[in-house]
Amino acid sequence: MIPVEYYLVLSAFMFTTGVIGVLIRRNAIVLFMSIELMLNSANLTFVTFASFLGDSAGQVFIFFVMTVAAAEAAVGLAIMIALFRNKQTLNADEVNVLKW
Amino acid sequence: MIPSLQDLFNILPPVIIGAGILIALTLEMFVKPAKKIIPHFAFLVFLFTAYYSLMTMDKETYSLNTLMSGGGLTNILYFIFTFGSAIVVLISYDFIRKKDIVSSEYYILLMSAVLGMMIMASAKDFLMVFLGLEQMSVCFYILAGINRRNLLSNEASLKYFLLGAFATGFIVYGIAFIYGASGSLSYLVITNAIVTGQNITFLTIGLLLFIIGFSFKIAAFPFHMWVPDVYQGAPTTVSAFMSTTGKTAAFAVLIALLLPLFTVGNYQIFGPVLSLLAALSMIYGSIVAIAQKDIKRMLAYSSIAHAGYMLIGIAAGIPAGSAGVIYYLLAYTFMNIGAFGIVAYLEGVEETNLHIEDYAGLANQKPVLAALLSLFMFALAGIPPLAGFFGKYYVFVAAIKAGLVWLALVGIVSSAISVYFYLRLVVYMYFRENSKTITVFDSSYSMLGIIIAALLVIIVGVFPNTVVELITHFIS
Numbered sequence: 052m053i054p055v056e057y058y059l060v061l062s063a064f065m066f067t068t069g070v071i072g073v074l075i076r077r078n079a080i081v082l083f084m085s086i087e088l089m090l091n092s093a094n095l096t097f098v099t100f101a102s103f104l105g106d107s108a109g110q111v112f113i114f115f116v117m118t119v120a121a122a123e124a125a126v127g128l129a130i131m132i133a134l135f136r137n138k139q140t141l142n143a144d145e146v147n148v149l150k151w
Numbered sequence: 152m153i154p155s156l157q158d159l160f161n162i163l164p165p166v167i168i169g170a171g172i173l174i175a176l177t178l179e180m181f182v183k184p185a186k187k188i189i190p191h192f193a194f195l196v197f198l199f200t201a202y203y204s205l206m207t208m209d210k211e212t213y214s215l216n217t218l219m220s221g222g223g224l225t226n227i228l229y230f231i232f233t234f235g236s237a238i239v240v241l242i243s244y245d246f247i248r249k250k251d252i253v254s255s256e257y258y259i260l261l262m263s264a265v266l267g268m269m270i271m272a273s274a275k276d277f278l279m280v281f282l283g284l285e286q287m288s289v290c291f292y293i294l295a296g297i298n299r300r301n302l303l304s305n306e307a308s309l310k311y312f313l314l315g316a317f318a319t320g321f322i323v324y325g326i327a328f329i330y331g332a333s334g335s336l337s338y339l340v341i342t343n344a345i346v347t348g349q350n351i352t353f354l355t356i357g358l359l360l361f362i363i364g365f366s367f368k369i370a371a372f373p374f375h376m377w378v379p380d381v382y383q384g385a386p387t388t389v390s391a392f393m394s395t396t397g398k399t400a401a402f403a404v405l406i407a408l409l410l411p412l413f414t415v416g417n418y419q420i421f422g423p424v425l426s427l428l429a430a431l432s433m434i435y436g437s438i439v440a441i442a443q444k445d446i447k448r449m450l451a452y453s454s455i456a457h458a459g460y461m462l463i464g465i466a467a468g469i470p471a472g473s474a475g476v477i478y479y480l481l482a483y484t485f486m487n488i489g490a491f492g493i494v495a496y497l498e499g500v501e502e503t504n505l506h507i508e509d510y511a512g513l514a515n516q517k518p519v520l521a522a523l524l525s526l527f528m529f530a531l532a533g534i535p536p537l538a539g540f541f542g543k544y545y546v547f548v549a550a551i552k553a554g555l556v557w558l559a560l561v562g563i564v565s566s567a568i569s570v571y572f573y574l575r576l577v578v579y580m581y582f583r584e585n586s587k588t589i590t591v592f593d594s595s596y597s598m599l600g601i602i603i604a605a606l607l608v609i610i611v612g613v614f615p616n617t618v619v620e621l622i623t624h625f626i627s
């Protein structure tokens with residue numbers, strides 16, 4: 052059996068990749084993909100702990116996370132389309148009518 | 152355990168709002184004059200729920216297998232959400248038509264966001280917290296961008312969405328660690344896990360990530376960067392809604408989770424972290440607000456400072472502090488909705504009349520509005536006997552009781568700084584000549600909402616003891 056630490060290290064690595072992606076990338080869609088990576092690393096952690104503890108609550112939780120992520124994706128992409136129609140760019144550095 | 156009808160009855164206020172959403176959606180689909188009906192319908196639903204929450208306050212129950220709680224403190228929070236939203240509906244009615252925003256959806260999204268907040272406030276389990284938080288946040292993202300032909304609104308919406316989803320990532324990852332450490336998603340089990348001290352490292356990591364995520368949502372200092380842009384770019388009434396009820400919901404979760412952790416003791420790492428966040432938010436918000444010329448942006452920085460004052464009450468870690476925070480939230484909700492309501496009233500069809508210069512000489516042109524705006528500014532600055540003063544007073548006293556004298560001092564200094572920019576607006580309105588008269592669209596609905604908010608600010612400020620005793624009674 053693979054020790055539980057391996058999964059935790061992998062998910063921590065995924066989470067860090069996601070955070071760094073949000074901080075350094077500038078395209079709104081890539082930012083959103085990085086955020087999805089963060090959510091998925093949380094899901095991996097949940098499954099790891101649920102399997103390790105022999106408890107089903109964590110596995111149920113990830114279904115909710117996935118559903119919510121889908122809802123967020125729908126809203127987020129709609130927002131990006133609305134912005135693109137007005138501005139013809141999705142580069143976060145050019146979206147600067149308001150100061151960051 | 153299978154949920155029964157009694158379970159639904161125990162959490163009736165969110166059920167009423169949920170039913171209201173479904174009815175409003177159906178009306179929107181099938182009834183021709185829905186545009187006119189839905190605002191009134193939403194207002195009545197909010198008002199009835201507020202009334203019902205107050206009436207059933209003394210029955211404290213759990214529902215759905217201790218996933219949610221009803222009665223007591225939860226109902227006080229329900230009252231803040233629903234009554235605040237009722238006033239938001241009043242100030243929105245003419246604003247939405249002035250801006251030509253699709254109107255039915257706006258009110259349905261308001262109700263939907265309030266349902267999310269209610270779930271957050273009543274949650275006793277991380278699953279419910281997560282669901283409520285996401286329901287609220289997703290509605291906020293849409294509401295911020297609901298004026299979709301306007302570039303500012305688009306931009307506010309995108310920034311809010313990206314940073315909000317980023318914060319959600321932290322929250323979910325934090326919950327995963329808390330779950331791993333305690334083996335459960337329920338608050339009660341987690342408190343026990345802290346008492347026994349099992350897996351304390353994972354628990355600390357999890358709670359820190361959770362607090363970081365929520366610091367985004369309450370707009371505390373290092374995680375505040377979205378606040379000015381979003382509050383400035385979003386439609387003004389939406390900013391009023393997000394900055395008050397949204398903040399209340401996030402604080403409700405923090406209080407429900409952290410107060411038991413502090414009171415079981417021997418878990419002192421979060422006190423310093425929260426104190427630091429509070430001190431930095433207060434100082435940063437107050438100082439940067441001075442430099443702002445745009446009224447909405449100034450109110451956004453003031454909102455960061457207020458998040459700092461409220462965090463003092465939580466950092467104190469005693470029930471009196473949390474009671475102070477809830478009193479503060481009640482006061483802040485009405486004074487900030489009132490202030491944003493007047494800004495929305497004066498705003499033109501395009502983004503005009505938002506500069507501080509535009510308010511020069513307002514006292515001659517609109518004496519009533521100028522007087523009311525001065526009242527809200529005095530309340531936000533914390534001048535007695537208005538509600539804002541006692542909010543600050545209670546959290547500062549709690550901090551001193553908990554031995555955080557330095558934090559109370561920082562709070563007092565930053566209040567003194569903040570008086571400058573609140574009163575500057577009053578000075579502009581009363582003592583500056585107006586170079587040009589601004590065009591204002593009169594609205595009796597908005598006026599009514601603003602006057603109700605003003606009355607509440609005065610009432611809550613004149614009888615602070617009654618309110619705080621009620622809250623303290625339910626907290627302990």
